[in-house]
Amino acid sequence: MSNAGSYEERLKDFDWSIAENELGYHKGDLINIGWYCSDRICLKGKADKMALYYEGYDGIEKKYTFNDIRLAGNTIGTFLRNLGLQNEDRICLFMDRIPELYLSFLGILKIGAIVQPLFSAFGDESLFVRLEDAQTRAIITQRKHLPKVRKIIDKLPFLEFVIIVDNDQKKTLEKKELPFDLESASPVENFEIFPSVAETPSLLHYTSGTTGQPKGVQHVHYSIVSQYLTTKWILDLQDDDIYWCTADPGWVTGTSYGIIGPWSMGITQCVLDAGFSAQTWYKFIEKYKISMWYSAPTAIRSLMKAGEDIVKDFNLTSLRHLASVGEPLNSEAVIWSEKVFGKPFHDTFWQTETGSIMISNFPGMKIKPGSMGKPFPGITGAVLEPKTFTPIPDNGKIGLIAFKPGWPAMMRGYWKKEEKYREKFVNGWYLTGDRATIDKEGYFWFIGRDDDVINTGGHLVSPFEVESALLEHPAVAESAVVAKPDEIMMEVVKAFITLKPGFESHPDLELEIMNFIRKKLSSMAMPQEIEYMDKLPKTRSGKIMRRVLHAKEWGEEIGDISTLEDD
């Protein structure tokens, strides 16, 4: 029997107080995610239960009980507090998936500061714009990422502390840099947790948009109410489960469901800090007897590509429930997983801004392969007519996915971008920027983005950011970036460029530009293909018409080109 039971029954008289009661929270109480994910679990008698199994690519294994993570959070919190860091300071986590990433998350929240997680594959430019925007006071990182921080630190006057968790004395530290070694630090038993309340800021996750720089999505401690209940009902975590969320905490899935959800329930989770290979992943599932697996369509399609024979080499019978997030899960992947693992992946839909799952295939509900499922109880979802922003009454008609605001984990704003935040709401609806249809049984079916943002392997990439970075390459005169279809990643970045006088397209230039973007922004922002053009399609007023290039890549109708400039 699943935790949720019947979806239809759950819809009746739903109230978020169900989660509040289970968490022992009453309106007006103090609420701190760091405490809920560690101290509270210990107080409930699970201090010795395993909270985290970690395995690195080099075979290093570590494990932590809930008491261990409570102490680690206290110890890191004390270290940060002794530096003078305090509530509402932005502290960036810039690490691979090592234990210190997860444990620092708790420590930062315990002092009331705001966690700013950033994906460690970001290049120096991506890192810079996010740290500058947030006026981040401290960054916690690893020795291997220090060169990127050093490149930009002089341009970041607000950044006072660069904390290195694995300094082995080989590297001479420079100004603002200081080491912190959790293993040799004295564990702090008693710690005064910052008295945060429901609306106290907790996280600042950055997300990319079509235009402008990335936006910092602000969340608060009360988000745990949504994250707890959706973890319990949709991911269906049960006390003896061993859980694996493959997402990196640099992205919202990795914090909402890679830290807060499972640990607020006192669930044991596993972390694998290694690159993807089918063999490595299956071996990991077998070794730790993982029972609940939350992954992404790109990974599932990569496993499909690796074939079915390899699956037979491993004992994967521990798997009980599977779910997916990040991009639409194609029906072939659902059918394949049912055939190979004996269980279907349950698609879930949500965003950095929503903070928790909004639409999903509930455990026990009939799965329609390729469908996103239905809204979580308490969530009012609709597809809106794009001109009037009113719900479309006809089944099967494409509209904008929107939700009635008010669930606990919903973002509270875009950092210092009030106007951008307000633009997300029309007619009392929160607009997701995605398009879908709803069938007659109420299932949502994803169609695509409503803007130019590229979803590659579940990561959103702003074409504007890539185009701007391309223009910084000495050979590039103009650039336009669009999504290109890809069998595994769903979409990948493709760049169209014109060259400055004196430069010619030669065999090495494409590679040079690719690596330039990879190092500056990130590997997922790197164009997987570059096409040289004599001129880019533009309107008569000189604006590059991305949609013409997009249509070319997708084999679609170009549409109205009356504003296209003449030759």
Add this chain to the structure above:
Amino acid sequence: MEKMKNEEMKDLILNYVIKEYLEDEDKEITYDTPLISSGYIDSFSMVSLLVFLEKRFQIKIPPSKASPEAFDSVNKIVELVNQFTK
């Protein structure tokens, strides 16, 4: 193009990997160091490595052969490249 000796090829690829993908200057890698499963090179970055190999050795590696496993060490990459060079 005259076929390059395996040892030369290994050094060329190893040096390229170190220069382009390894941020940790303290880390030493060998011909057998896992590159993909270690996370040194992610699945997105594999494409730039593929472009490098195709351009440098004037070969075409089909997508079906460009798997994470085939790219997982310098030695494995050399094996892969050898399949497509005359």
